[in-house]
Amino acid sequence: MxxxxxxxxxxxxxxxxxxxxxxxxxxxxxxxxxxxxxxxxxxxxxxxxxxxxxxxxxxxxxxxxxxxxxxxxxxxxxxxxxxxxxxxxxxxxxxxxxxxxxxxxxxxxxxxxxxxxxxxxxxxxxxxxxxxxxxxxxxxxxxxxxxxxxxxxxxxxxxxxxxxxVGGANVVKVAGNFMILASLEIMAEAFTLAEKNGLDRVQVAEFFGSTIFNAPIYQNYGKLIANKQYEPVGFKASLGYKDARLAVKLAQLSQTPMPAATLAHDRLLSAVAKGWGDRDWVEGVGRGVSEDAGV
Amino acid sequence: MxxxxxxxxxxxxxxxxxxxxxxxxxxxxxxxxxxxxxxxxxxxxxxxxxxxxxxxxxxxxxxxxxxxxxxxxxxxxxxxxxxxxxxxxxxxxxxxxxxxxxxxxxxxxxxxxxxxxxxxxxxxxxxxxxxxxxxxxxxxxxxxxxxxxxxxxxxxxxxxxxxxxVGGANVVKVAGNFMILASLEIMAEAFTLAEKNGLDRVQVAEFFGSTIFNAPIYQNYGKLIANKQYEPVGFKASLGYKDARLAVKLAQLSQTPMPAATLAHDRLLSAVAKGWGDRDWVEGVGRGVSEDAGV
Amino acid sequence: MxxxxxxxxxxxxxxxxxxxxxxxxxxxxxxxxxxxxxxxxxxxxxxxxxxxxxxxxxxxxxxxxxxxxxxxxxxxxxxxxxxxxxxxxxxxxxxxxxxxxxxxxxxxxxxxxxxxxxxxxxxxxxxxxxxxxxxxxxxxxxxxxxxxxxxxxxxxxxxxxxxxxVGGANVVKVAGNFMILASLEIMAEAFTLAEKNGLDRVQVAEFFGSTIFNAPIYQNYGKLIANKQYEPVGFKASLGYKDARLAVKLAQLSQTPMPAATLAHDRLLSAVAKGWGDRDWVEGVGRGVSEDAGV
Amino acid sequence: MxxxxxxxxxxxxxxxxxxxxxxxxxxxxxxxxxxxxxxxxxxxxxxxxxxxxxxxxxxxxxxxxxxxxxxxxxxxxxxxxxxxxxxxxxxxxxxxxxxxxxxxxxxxxxxxxxxxxxxxxxxxxxxxxxxxxxxxxxxxxxxxxxxxxxxxxxxxxxxxxxxxxVGGANVVKVAGNFMILASLEIMAEAFTLAEKNGLDRVQVAEFFGSTIFNAPIYQNYGKLIANKQYEPVGFKASLGYKDARLAVKLAQLSQTPMPAATLAHDRLLSAVAKGWGDRDWVEGVGRGVSEDAGV
Structure with missing residues (x-):
């Protein structure tokens, strides 16, 4: 046994x-x-x-x-x-x-x-x-x-x-979560750019997810972002924000300027401030980018 | 014939x-x-x-x-x-x-x-x-x-x-180039964070490139960024900057705020300003992030 | 005569x-x-x-x-x-x-x-x-x-x-307009921070405008921003955005990375995208910052 | 007595x-x-x-x-x-x-x-x-x-x-320090833009400091930034960075997205990372902006 x-x-x-x-x-x-x-x-x-x-x-x-x-x-x-x-x-x-x-x-x-x-x-x-x-x-x-x-x-x-x-694996985890969050931001911006130029967000997401960005992160999240499909809630924006804070804190402690991390951090901080803390973090990013663009 | x-x-x-x-x-x-x-x-x-x-x-x-x-x-x-x-x-x-x-x-x-x-x-x-x-x-x-x-x-x-x-495919191209450039920034920040916390950049890049980010962009560029391998020059920073300008211009014309795009644009603008225009764009991003972090 | x-x-x-x-x-x-x-x-x-x-x-x-x-x-x-x-x-x-x-x-x-x-x-x-x-x-x-x-x-x-x-005076004008716009952003952020921490925005604006920031820009605009007084329209957001574009363009042409300028540019671009182009630029900045903070 | x-x-x-x-x-x-x-x-x-x-x-x-x-x-x-x-x-x-x-x-x-x-x-x-x-x-x-x-x-x-x-006055102090730091960034960017377009930084600084920005902050710091006069050290970059962290922390706690604050924070974090922590914070900002522009 x-x-x-x-x-x-x-x-x-x-x-x-x-x-x-x-x-x-x-x-x-x-x-x-x-x-x-x-x-x-x-x-x-x-x-x-x-x-x-x-x-x-x-x-x-x-x-x-x-x-x-x-x-x-x-x-x-x-x-x-x-x-x-x-x-x-x-x-x-x-x-x-x-x-x-x-x-x-x-x-x-x-x-x-x-x-x-x-x-x-x-x-x-x-x-x-x-x-x-x-x-x-x-x-x-x-x-x-x-x-x-x-x-x-x-x-x-x-x-x-x-x-x-002992902290090594935690650094990798914090770095990886930052990479995922920043990827959400990138996709939301790219798909919104496409949308505002008359293209189909979903087709654009499928194209990238099946060609140069054919990784799970881009395929799975890309689909959600492109479709503005924010439910069911898989991971709360407030938890995503917590992770973004870990990245910013680690950047501070190790003296590593990370402008993309502070940008992504501010995106989710705004989501929480707007009262979307219990919604999906994909909504936090995707809807934030859409609203900034008036769509 | x-x-x-x-x-x-x-x-x-x-x-x-x-x-x-x-x-x-x-x-x-x-x-x-x-x-x-x-x-x-x-x-x-x-x-x-x-x-x-x-x-x-x-x-x-x-x-x-x-x-x-x-x-x-x-x-x-x-x-x-x-x-x-x-x-x-x-x-x-x-x-x-x-x-x-x-x-x-x-x-x-x-x-x-x-x-x-x-x-x-x-x-x-x-x-x-x-x-x-x-x-x-x-x-x-x-x-x-x-x-x-x-x-x-x-x-x-x-x-x-x-x-x-007729401009549709060009929009996709501009959006895709932005996504690639922004991914370089994300990787450079994440790997530098790892480096400054005592980890091996290359191991971290390999980990992500073979797991959640197993797409060509992250695998191929990830390797170059992690190793700070900036030669031979595959794509000049000045050309990468030209593409970043196309993204910023399209964002302006279509009224799409893209903070990650302006950030990436500024990164390559700085590379060109520092005289790295003829070097690889990966150097423009990677070295820029490293120098900001004092490494 | x-x-x-x-x-x-x-x-x-x-x-x-x-x-x-x-x-x-x-x-x-x-x-x-x-x-x-x-x-x-x-x-x-x-x-x-x-x-x-x-x-x-x-x-x-x-x-x-x-x-x-x-x-x-x-x-x-x-x-x-x-x-x-x-x-x-x-x-x-x-x-x-x-x-x-x-x-x-x-x-x-x-x-x-x-x-x-x-x-x-x-x-x-x-x-x-x-x-x-x-x-x-x-x-x-x-x-x-x-x-x-x-x-x-x-x-x-x-x-x-x-x-x-011949372009010299135009450079000064573009630089000055950027300084004013960026000052609006700074005030909006500072006053919103005060507001969200339970202080009176107007008192805070008056304090700074009569002490370390006792310049017309901070006094006059500070009052408008603090009071969220966006009418009558003195200068349209769409025109402010036009000026922000001049700054970004000049930064590009002269190879001068200006992250505060791109930030301010994106703020007004968003205002225009949201349909506030004909409102005062102070509203474009002030309301943008407030909404991001959920107030 | x-x-x-x-x-x-x-x-x-x-x-x-x-x-x-x-x-x-x-x-x-x-x-x-x-x-x-x-x-x-x-x-x-x-x-x-x-x-x-x-x-x-x-x-x-x-x-x-x-x-x-x-x-x-x-x-x-x-x-x-x-x-x-x-x-x-x-x-x-x-x-x-x-x-x-x-x-x-x-x-x-x-x-x-x-x-x-x-x-x-x-x-x-x-x-x-x-x-x-x-x-x-x-x-x-x-x-x-x-x-x-x-x-x-x-x-x-x-x-x-x-x-x-009891924390009210501290909020005002943190907000004010952010406003000062962000003003340094704005001036550094504007003066560098002027310089790279062939103008005299000092003349531009004097112009603004005696006209629309005639406040002590712009006059005194403007002179130092325009002249790239970074000694003697009046206030260390490491202390300025500490204040920037207070602003970012307060923004987090009160859910106030402050992109200009994170930008300014990253500027001084970079200064500290580059080993300039004991130099004047004006150097941290001014030299940072200059080096990004290759001058």
Whole structure:
């Protein structure tokens, strides 16, 4: 029988990841803020936990997939946090999209505690999480990465190691999210230019998505942007904005002027200011560009 | 035997296109500013011409592939231009990257003259032109497009029709060039962010190019940007800047605010101002971003 | 008795300038597209003209104050333009806000014609024109400037010479208009920041306008922006946009990256795209910034 | 005899302010990180303190003028901070340039402690501080402001009340600093445009500074920018950048898109990245714009 694993965070992504671990034969000690969500998993393979500390009790590995730096920090060092019970030498695989410097701080706290923390953010949407098609970036302590790898193989199609500095994978994740957001902006501008010059946005999007820009980002998002199809909400503008802030913050801390990042940041900040925070981030960008152009 | 075709402009792209037409059995009446260049073609299949007018004499179809609006205009309506000799009902296939409004004006002049003009700009680099792998966008008069299509099939892997308004294909070309240029900016910013945070630019580029951004643009240019490999010069910064101006101009004329386009425009304007106009446009963007970040 | 002067263009500014010249004792030969406007002047001192050519007949000096490059060019070299009748050695004082390269071209045409052209754009609103408080920038041929100066002294409070290159004063005018427009953007952003943080926009504007930013631009426009007082329309957004384009064009031609100028340009381009072209440019900027912030 | 006052922070500004209070008859209990600096004050009127707590002992009023949020926070709530000894009902006049939310937090801590905290940031350079010409913005508890006013009257030429919400004055200060920084950018761009078009930067700066932009900001900084006179260092680029970050942060927190602020922020971030952090912020902007234009 496989080891027990602690698991914290059953959001849109986490629920599929937990499910895949169960299918792979793991037993999970699960904590989720909304406990009812845990019932969606195979109950024979889970132990319902009331706190992060409970989920971390007696496991050699714990996976967390949370929405932001603050939540992860509280779940780790709070009064009922992971480090209250996490065993010596156990490995915390942190898969959330967070700031590299939060990762560095948490890794240090784990080290002082005698346990380990590695960064392991992912690229892919919920469908990819469900289909074990995520791209997983890892960084941090070598031994911990070795321990984590067989577990992560049940979650994604590829695992790429970005070195021993624990924040490395987080930098890649922040950079990638910036690239995606900026691509939305580019497409929205290009398609609006086409529209205002009498062309069919959708045909233009299909042309680029099937020729020089035939990558998933341009194909999938291109379709949504071209059709101004903003529902259902796949990823909230407020969360996209949070990621844009991570990029701007990282640019500040590492002294890297990124004008395209500040531009994209301002686009989503405006979306949030206009009250579109709960709508899809594609609407935040696409509708923003359209309205600026009077269409 | 196939028809004779007029051909004007043996630049990096035009030379391969002319060659492919010859291989397909056409005889070409060729004009090029630097006449010596014509000697690189199979002489049995070409007639060397001294002027655009000479190249346009007696042919049902003429192809032009020139570097900018001014040159095309002069070659068409100048004292020794195409329209001096172009037969009634003949079709001018204009493959240059030019402004849509120049295309509209030239089409009108052809119409008044009794001949036809269609837009037919392409996406692809010289290697693609050589391998008949270009993506060809066409727009304009329906009958003329039908006449042009069998000829164009010898030049590219796909022909997409963007409607009867002659400037349509030019809009797509301008939009696409903007998308490429903006993608260079995005990559340069993302890779520099990675570099300044202690990561390997090349590894980051390879990761994105083989996962969520696995399109030629991101793979090929990503490699060059990540490696800061700016030679040999494939496409001059000054020409890239010319294209950026076309995008800004089209945005102005069609009242489409495009902040990412003005940003990218300013990046290449700065490259030209710094004296890098004859270097590769990838250097214009990549080195610009690096220097701003002090690396 | 003083010389006759030709005068073309009785817009918001021109009407006051013509009036001041009449008060100073000049007799004007006036052309205006809308002839009725000429009736507002003292009829004893004007000769109503049907064409620019008529206004230019037999005068040693002609003043033009028109809305844009195209109109000035047509008025000068058109079939019934100034140069049809302008006497040898006569001086054309061109006070319109136009591109320096248009100025250079027109100066050359005058030279070939045997007459002279100097640039003489002004800073100041209609009230300043009425009160002879304009700031006048001049450039071009030395002798012509000497001839023009006593006339211009009836129109403004100060005349500053920007050299013998005819476009010089136009560069200053374009630069100054950019500075004003960018200042509107800055104020709109600052006051909106204050508003969204619970402060009184008007108090903040008054504070800055009476302390570190106690210049007319900040005082007068600051009041309008702070109060969101967008009527009556003093200067149309479409005209402000035209000026922004002149700045962007000059930046392109002289290879000067101006990110604040492209930003300001995009702000007014968006205003025009949204259909606010006939509203005040202060609304174009102020309302644009407010709407982006959701207020 | 007047009350004793606690005083913390003898930087470029603080030293003059302390001096003016002494001249006005106050006795100061002074703490400064570099104790030697205290010797520059009239020793008969100062008590040298080893800690902020010591400076806060037994005084009804304490003034702090520190370089950043972190330092002020530590000086207030640290182990040897102000709140260790500050008397009940005493008033802390916080004159540093800090984030409004830091002000709110500190005010709450004072309230819990039984004392009071008001914001009182200033506009003006060291010369203005010396000449009692500062413009002082105040906000916070009404009674505390009344107590503070007679003291502040010895430091500036004008005191403006921005309401009872304690962060109000800090918002005005952050907004004002943004306006100044953005004005530097505007001038640098305009003067560089003039230069690249063959004009004399200095003449252009003088023209605007004595006409439509005749405010101290444009006159004083305009001269420095036009002359590219970057020494002596009056205000470090790294500090200017810190202020730009405050603006961007406040824009984020209050959901106010400020593209001119992010642009100005990126300009100084680049200056710091290039290693110019210890040079004047005017160089950071001016040289940045010049180099982008290749001059």
């Amino acid at each position: 496989k080891n027990k694993i602690g698991f914290i965070g059953l959001g849109n992504m986490g629920i599929h990841m937990a499910n895949n671990l169960i299918k792979a034969g793991y037993h999970l000690q699960v904590y989720n803020r909304t406990e009812a969500k845990i019932l969606e998993l195979d109950q024979a393979s889970v132990t319902v936990c009331k706190t992060p500390a409970e989920a971390a009790t007696g496991v050699p590995i714990l996976i967390s997939m949370l929405s932001q730096d603050e939540v992860l920090r509280e779940s780790t060092v709070g009064a009922e946090g992971i480090l209250k019970t996490f065993p010596a030498n156990a490995v915390h695989i942190s898969m959330s999209t967070i700031s590299p410097d939060t990762a560095e701080k948490l890794a240090k706290l784990h080290q002082q505690h005698g346990s380990k923390y590695i960064a392991s953010p992912v690229f892919g949407r919920p469908e990819a999480a469900e289909a074990k098609k995520l791209f997983i970036c890892i960084s941090g302590d070598k031994d911990a990465k070795e321990i984590a790898t067989p577990v992560l193989e049940n979650l994604g199609q590829r695992i790429v190691d970005f070195g021993d500095k | 196939k028809n004779k075709i007029g051909f004007i402009g043996l630049g990096n792209m035009g030379i391969h296109m002319a060659n492919n037409l010859i291989k397909a059995g056409y005889h070409l009446q060729v004009y090029n500013r630097t006449e010596a260049k014509i000697l690189e073609l199979d002489q049995a299949s070409v007639t060397v011409c001294k002027t655009p007018a000479e190249a346009a004499t007696g042919v049902p179809i003429l192809i032009s592939m020139l570097s900018q609006d001014e040159v095309l205009r002069e070659s068409t309506v100048g004292a020794e231009g195409i329209l001096k000799t172009f037969p009634a009902n003949a079709v001018h296939i204009s493959m240059s990257t030019i402004s849509p409004d120049t295309a509209e004006k030239l089409a009108k002049l052809h119409q008044q003259h009794g001949s036809k003009y269609i837009a037919s700009p392409v996406f692809g680099r010289p290697e693609a032109a050589e391998a008949k792998k270009l993506f060809i966008c066409i727009s304009g008069d329906k009958d003329a497009k039908e006449i042009a299509t069998p000829v164009l099939e010898n030049l590219g892997q796909r022909i997409v029709d963007f409607g009867d308004k | 003083k010389n006759k002067i030709g005068f073309i263009g009785l817009g918001n500014m021109g009407i006051h300038m013509a009036n001041n010249l009449i008060k100073a004792g000049y007799h004007l030969q006036v052309y205006n597209r809308t002839e009725a406007k000429i009736l507002e002047l003292d009829q004893a001192s004007v000769t109503v003209c049907k064409t620019p050519a008529e206004a230019a007949t037999g005068v040693p000096i002609l003043i033009s104050m028109l809305s844009q490059d195209e109109v000035l060019r047509e008025s000068t070299v058109g079939a019934e333009g100034i140069l049809k009748t302008f006497p040898a050695n006569a001086v054309h004082i061109s006070m319109s806000t136009i591109s320096p390269d248009t100025a250079e071209k027109l100066a050359k045409l005058h030279q070939q014609h045997g007459s002279k052209y100097i640039a003489s754009p002004v800073f100041g609103r209609p009230e300043a024109a009425e009160a002879k408080k304009l700031f006048i920038c001049i450039s071009g041929d030395k002798d012509a400037k000497e001839i023009a100066t006593p006339v211009l002294e009836n129109l403004g409070q100060r005349i500053v010479d920007f050299g013998d290159k | 007047k009350n004793k006052i606690g005083f913390i922070g003898l930087g470029n500004m603080g030293i003059h302010m302390a001096n003016n209070l002494i001249k006005a008859g106050y006795h100061l209990q002074v703490y400064n990180r570099t104790e030697a600096k205290i010797l520059e004050l009239d020793q008969a009127s100062v008590t040298v303190c080893k800690t902020p707590a010591e400076a806060a002992t037994g005084v009804p009023i304490l003034i702090s003028m520190l370089s950043q949020d972190e330092v002020l926070r530590e000086s207030t709530v640290g182990a040897e901070g102000i709140l260790k000894t500050f008397p009940a009902n005493a008033v802390h006049i916080s004159m540093s340039t800090i984030s409004p939310d830091t002000a709110e937090k500190l005010a709450k801590l004072h309230q819990q402690h039984g004392s009071k905290y008001i914001a009182s940031p200033v506009f003006g350079r060291p010369e203005a501080a010396e000449a009692k010409k500062l413009f002082i913005c105040i906000s916070g508890d009404k009674d505390a402001k009344e107590i503070a006013t007679p003291v502040l009257e010895n430091l500036g030429q004008r005191i403006v009340d921005f309401g009872d919400k």
